Amino acid sequence: MRYNLIRKMDISNGPGVRVSIFMQGCExxxxxxxxxxxxxxxxxxxxxxxxxxxxxxxxxxDYIVGLSILGGEPMHPVNVEGTTKLAKAFKEKYPNKNIWAWTGFRFENIKDKEVFKYIDVLVDGQYEDELHDPTLKWRGSSNQRVIDVPKTLKDGKITTIE
Ligand code: SF4
Structure with missing residues (x-):
């Protein structure tokens, strides 16, 4: 698998100052x-x-509050193994920092993947230009959801944050 870019300090993708990585490849x-x-x-x-x-x-x-994993498509079958390894290693080393990830898949279709043991927040769904709304936080179009992953998995129903 391949990646496009690592940002040392990212203040646009998730709350606070973060490290972000953009995986390579999206269909x-x-x-x-x-x-x-x-x-x-x-x-x-x-x-x-x-x-x-x-x-x-x-x-x-200390000022890095978490990791953001974007793309490309981090959950594509080509990329998900590496994404999982990274997320697991990050959570083992930094249990008090959070992981946000972005995917074009709907969470319902990928929720059983191991990677969601380690991800705190998932912004899901393809970007739909007709539903673009610049006032939205962390997402580009209104069909996308900012999902609290641990709570959603625990309760068995989608819980969004904000
Ligand atoms: S916006 Fe759509 S095409 Fe672009 S990286 Fe995300 S899922 Fe892929």
Whole structure:
């Protein structure tokens, strides 16, 4: 698998100051996607153990409150294994920091994946240009949901935050 970019300090994708990583490859091809350079699975850089170490190192600073995992599509079958390894390693090292992730899949269709043991908040659903609303926080279109993952899994019903 491959990734596109790591940001050392990101204040736009989730609350507070965060480290973020954009995975490479997405098959959804939403109209007016914010990040089409992440679509091609062959672009970007190889995702390795060193990539995970780099993210963990960058996240050690006290002012980093969490990790954001975006794309591309972190939950695509090509990428989900690496996403899971990263999320697991992050939570083991930083149990008090949070993980936010973004996906084009609906949570109901992927909720059984191991990665959701480690993710605190998932913004789900494809970007729909016709439903674009610039006043929304953390999401581009009103069909997308900002989901409290642990509570949703515990209660068996979707719980959104905000
Ligand atoms: S799912 Fe995300 S990365 Fe993929 S095309 Fe849609 S907006 Fe772009």
């Amino acid at each position: 959804f091809h939403c109209k007016n996607c914010f990040n089409p350079e992440t679509w091609d699975f062959k672009e970007g850089k190889e995702f390795t153990e060193e990539t995970i170490e780099k993210v963990l190192d960058l996240s050690s600073k």
